[in-house]
Amino acid sequence: MNYSQLKQNKALRINKANFLMNRKWIEEKNLIECLECLIEPYDKVCIEGNNQKQALLLSDALSKVNIEKINNLHVLQSTILFPLHMEVFEKGIANKVDFSYASIYGTRFAELAQKGDLKIQGMHTFLELYSRYFLDLTPRVCLVSAEKADFDGNLYTGANTEETPAIIEATAFKDGIVIVEVKEVIEKLPRIDIPSDWIDALVLNPKPQPIKPLFTRDPAKISNTKILMAMLAIKGIYAKYGANRVNHGVGYSTCAIELLLPTYAESLGLKGKICEYMMVNPLPTLIPAIEAGFVKRIVSPGGEVGMNEYVRSRPDVFFTGRDGALRSNRCFAQMAGLYAIDLFAGATLQIDIYGNSTTITSERMPGFGGAPNIGSNANARRHTTDAWLLAGKENQKQLNSIPNGKKIVLQIVETFQSSGAPSFVETLDALEIQKKMHLPLPPIMIYGEDVTHIITEEGIANLLLCRTIEEREQAIRSIAGATPVGLKRDKIKSDELRERRIVTYPEDIGIQRKDATQDLLAAKSMNDLIEISHGLYEPPAKFLRKTSN
Amino acid sequence: MNYSQLKQNKALRINKANFLMNRKWIEEKNLIECLECLIEPYDKVCIEGNNQKQALLLSDALSKVNIEKINNLHVLQSTILFPLHMEVFEKGIANKVDFSYASIYGTRFAELAQKGDLKIQGMHTFLELYSRYFLDLTPRVCLVSAEKADFDGNLYTGANTEETPAIIEATAFKDGIVIVEVKEVIEKLPRIDIPSDWIDALVLNPKPQPIKPLFTRDPAKISNTKILMAMLAIKGIYAKYGANRVNHGVGYSTCAIELLLPTYAESLGLKGKICEYMMVNPLPTLIPAIEAGFVKRIVSPGGEVGMNEYVRSRPDVFFTGRDGALRSNRCFAQMAGLYAIDLFAGATLQIDIYGNSTTITSERMPGFGGAPNIGSNANARRHTTDAWLLAGKENQKQLNSIPNGKKIVLQIVETFQSSGAPSFVETLDALEIQKKMHLPLPPIMIYGEDVTHIITEEGIANLLLCRTIEEREQAIRSIAGATPVGLKRDKIKSDELRERRIVTYPEDIGIQRKDATQDLLAAKSMNDLIEISHGLYEPPAKFLRKTSN
Structure with missing residues (x-):
């Protein structure tokens, strides 16, 4: 039996493409033909699609290959973000996909699947998709992107290194074919992120990439309600547990917390006690907390538009390379988000009466990205911190009396969404969606078992302390305000839960609603952020325009 | 405020050491003095100590630095394996440690801690220790090891790449100091595993490393009882769930399963249905299953003595580099072990009546390594397989009716240990140890919540199907044989559980105890393994001597 088939087949493919290449380099005009030599039908093809960089030229070329030659591909792609990513499915070049986040294309995926044109193999969190690259979803070919x-063929991936090292390692060390598009070729790289040894082919794509400022929020848009919830979070949870190793999701609620650190949190004496270590992208709204010495270390899964110069001048805070630029790594950062943090805070769209929550409330199936990974308890964690031990001590849901710690998973959500839909429901729409779309499981972002606290503008529900499922239900109803779920609360039970500090209203911990105003924010506008950053932060123009409106 | 302190301080240290170095190279005679320039008191120093490679020369030099100059170090070290690793603690150069596995030195650690000479900051699984390198335990200096x-200063780490990339990335990109010992310097490396860009200093250590064959088990030593349990595992669990993505712990029970794959499992028609994808070191006992085309892909956290040539000639199965040698990666493999596998099978020393188990049964505190990570449910998993869905469907312990999958976590254990001690106990010794050693938590390897099945020579307990904690207890008692725990079983309840297939005895699934003999093993000796490997497997001499006894 031949146990070197992959290696031999790779050599054949490279040989076939050789006449189109100059050493490892492909000219753009030969790219499609070259891919037709390097890819074969039924290949697993991993297309790099991160939050903030895309192998767009390669994706485009892949969508233009001769379907007679290349077909039945199985695409592995963590984030599907642009129309041209869909071409390869629309044209039928690929008919299988494994992904993490499909953004606005979830619906179209579902349609293609229903027509039988696409098999959606699985929806993953980022980390589990990368994990499978090393076990049963190893790419035969990967199409990735680098700066220089x-x-x-040594690569500089710079601030947006993201998942490139994981993809390339899985491919290169399984005799797969690694094809990279780079924006620039230069003689000497500012630093090496990935050795040329692992790269088979490169193509130049000098066109600027359409990078979105996914993690940028304008402080001016933070409402007083969000500020109130942030105060509840800081005083009621961060302070109580001493949450010093933290991840924040994307949204105005967590931005409000960030902007209250050097003001409200500092006034409570929490500097050096909470949020010193954070696993987040370089969030502009963290600038005041960094400048105040409140946040000390940040590990980032990727970069953020406009933050490069700021990061470069704060190497004690961020991971940077010899050249001074950020080194992000989505895989390692997600690992830290699973195992090294004590508290995750994020938002959601729908929560049921048991605390199950999801951002998927229609047949659009965008996926979850990293949230389930970061926002879940790591059962295997064996090192302790005070925050984790206290949450574990409070936790009433253990199989027996053997003590354990628990990650604090906090959902911050207004009782009604801006659309007017209630955030709290008796039953998640996800259960209906599962049926309609014939999914193996309902698309739950965070299971109730993992959620420890919910904050609304009404107050805090501490689900850890609930002894029964009925108590949990009443605790959630007690902070669900005027939603139908909230109106069905049992007043007597609710009072009892408040007595037992399972439900906490702002006044119970000395927070006055009237104090929750923009005055508390360390920065009230994008311009404030720029100023506090000493002019190092350079937000995209559209944010500046909006602020001056 | 200065946000480049680490960078500036690093430059100072390198400058100070410069006169002792030739570019990046340190001569061995200057090593101690050089470390005294590159390390400062209170540094976090990460010492590479893997299963199968050690930065021994660097560890030795560290233990000989002038304690007046270098002291109060905080050591980060995943595996503490050799006497000289202890020197740095014994001499008081370091007084803090974070680790994953302390082998035989756990007791000494505990003594030093009790005397106040050492602060044991935390015991980790491998993956969480690496995670913390990127958040709050970033090494200031790392001492690592490479082949060439x-x-x-480009590095070839070869078959035992293990955790080197993770350590170096965390250190190098935080302006830390990366010091490497290599066995050999050559002009052109067979492949590059880590770019020179990330390395600050190197020293040559041509002395052969004392590598232990940790994952090698002699087939001749597999008892009929182990074979019976392996048959139960294959027919009762692997086949039932279709477990195709699997991790095996270290021990004769899982070796027995491996050696039954091409014989017993094949006779049951399971080829292509179970164990095609495995996350394991290159286990010699997998050779027959690989040769039979039963096991198709293996991702390895590290290498194994004697397996290099075999791996090199089976690149379709193993991850290998351009040069043909294994590329292991402990971090990525452990990730796959958490998120990509459907079934973990391992052994343990003590299980309580709720299924909590641990290998720590005395005041020796060796640590857990990777077992809790691989042997725990990944709450955030969102992709599905039939195996995982079926286990989830059976699972009775969910907070409410929202369906989810579940990782199969199987403990295989004889009712009595070879020492004569019962494997089943009413209460784990770990609870006593916690008290005696003033630990924040008892040292549990796998919590009952994560364990789905237990196999003994008596039969299988399926804990997923138990509706109450009392049923779980009776299921465990029912397979605990003549141990005190087993003798306390309620016969009527036990029969009822058997009726409901919660407890399964061999005869219930057509397994005859008398059939469980060495005849079923695909290899009966080390020589068989060598032969089946076509002479490519080269076991350490001591195994050959033992076999011929």
Whole structure:
């Protein structure tokens, strides 16, 4: 039996493409033909699609290959973000996909699947998709993106290194074919992120990439309600547990917390006690907390538009390379988000009466990205911190009396969404969606078992302390305000839960609603952020325009 | 405020050491003095100590630095394996430690801690220790080991790449100091595993490393009882769930399963249905299953003595580099072990009546390594397989009716240990140990919540199907044989559980105890393994001597 088939087949493919290449380099005009030599039908093809960089030229070329030659591909792609990513499915070049986040294309995926044109193999969190690259979903070919290369093909991935190292390692060390598009070729790289040794082919794509400022929020848009919830979070949870290793999701609620750190949190004496270590992208709204010495270390899964110069001048805070630029790594950062943090705070769209929550409330199936990974208890965690031990001590849901710790998973949500829909429901729409779309499981973002606290503008529900499922239900109803779920609360039970500090209203911990105003924010506008950053932060123009309106 | 302190301080240290170095190279005679320039008191120093490679020369030099100059170090070290690793603690150069596995030195750690000479900060699984390197335990200096380097300092880590990339990335990109010992310097490396760009200093250590064959088990030593349990595992669990993505712990029970794959499992028609994808070191006992085409892909956290040539000639199965040698990666493999596998099978020393188990049964505190990570449910998993869905469907312990999958976590254990001690106990010794050693938590390897099945020579307990904690207890008692725990079983309840297939005895699934003999093993000796490997497997001499006894 031949146990070197992959290696031999790779050599054949490279040989076939050789006449189109100059050493490892492909000219753009030969790219499609070259891909037709390097890819074969039924290949697993991993297309890099991160939050903030995309192998767009390669994706485009892949969508233009001769379907007679290349077909039945199985695409592995963590984030599907642009129309041209869909072409390869629309044209039928690929008919299988494994992904993490499909943004606005979830619906179209579902349609293609229903027509039988696409098999959606699985929806993953980022980390589990990368994990499978090393077990049963190893790419035969990967199409990735880098900032710069030298002539030998060493890569500089810089601030948006993200998942590139994981994809390339899985492919290169399984005799797969690694194809990279780079924006620039230079003689000497500012630093090497990935050795040329792992790269088979490169193509130049000098066109600027359409990068979105996914993690940028304008402080001016933070409402007083969000500020109130942030105060509840800081005083009621961060302070109580001493949450010093933290991840924040994307949204105005967590931005409000960030902007209250050097003001409200500092006034409570929490500097050096909470949020010193954070696993987040370089969030502009963290600038005041960094400048105040409140936040000390940040590990980032990726970069953020406009933050490069700021990061470069704060190497004690961020991971940076020899050249001074950020080194992000989505895989390692997600690992830290699973195992090293004590508290995750995020938002959601719908929560049921048991605390199950999801951002998927229609047949659009965008996926979850990293939230389930970061917002879940790591059962295997064995190192302790005070925050984790206290949450574990409070936890009433253990199989027996053997003590354990628990990650604090906090959902911050207004009782009604801005659309007017209630955030709290008796039953998640996800259960209906599962049926309609014939999914193996309902698309739950965070299971109730993992959620420890919910904050609304009404107050805090501490689900850890609930002894029964009925108590949990009443605790959630007690902070669900005027939603139908909230109106069905049992007043007597609710009072009892408040007595037992399972339900906490602002006044119970000395927070006055009237104090929750923009005055508390360390920065009230994008311009404030720029100023506090000493002019190092350079937000995209559209944010500046909006602020001056 | 200065936000580049680490960078500036690093430059100072390198400057100070410069006169002792030739570019990046340190001569061995200057090593101690050089470390005294590159390390400062209170540094976090990460010492590479893997299963199968050690930065021994660097550890030795560290233990000989002038304690007046270098002290109060905080050591980060995943595996503490050799006497000289202890020197740095014994001499008081370091007084803090974070680790994953302390092998035989756990007791000494505990003594030093009790005397106040050492602060044991935390016991981790491998993956959480690496995670913390990126958040709150970032090494200031790392001392790592590689096979070869070129003159520029590019590294070849080869078969035992293990955790080196994770350690170096965390250190290098936080302006830390990366010091490497290499066995050999050559002009052109067979492949590059880590770019020279990330390396600050190197020293040559041509002395052969004392590598232990940790994952090698002699087939001749597999008892009929182990074979019976392996048959139960294959027919009762692997086949039932269709477990195709699997991790095996270290021990004769799982070796027995491996050696039954091409014989017993094949006779049951399970080829292509179970164990095609495995996350394991290159286990010699997997050779027959690989040769039979039963096991198709293996991702390895590290290498194994004697397996290099075999791996090199089976690149379709193993991850290998351009040069043909294994590329292991403990971090990525452990990730796959958490998120990509459907079934973990391992052994343990003590299980209580709720299924909590641990290998720590005395005041020796060796640590857990990777077992809790691989042997725990990944709450955030969102992709589905039939195996995972079926286990989830059976699972009775959910907070409410929202369906989810579940990782199969199987403990295989004889009712009595070879020492004569019962494996089943009413209460784990770990609870006593916690008290005696003033630990924040008892040292549990796998919590009952995560364990789905237990196999003994008596039969299988399926804990998923138990509706109450009392049923779980009776299920465990029912397979605990003649141990005190087993003798306390309620016969009527036990029969009822058997009726409901919660408890399964061999005869219930057509397994005859008398059939469980060595005849079923695909290899009966080390020599068989060598032969089946076509002479490619080269076991350490001591195994051959033992076999011929």
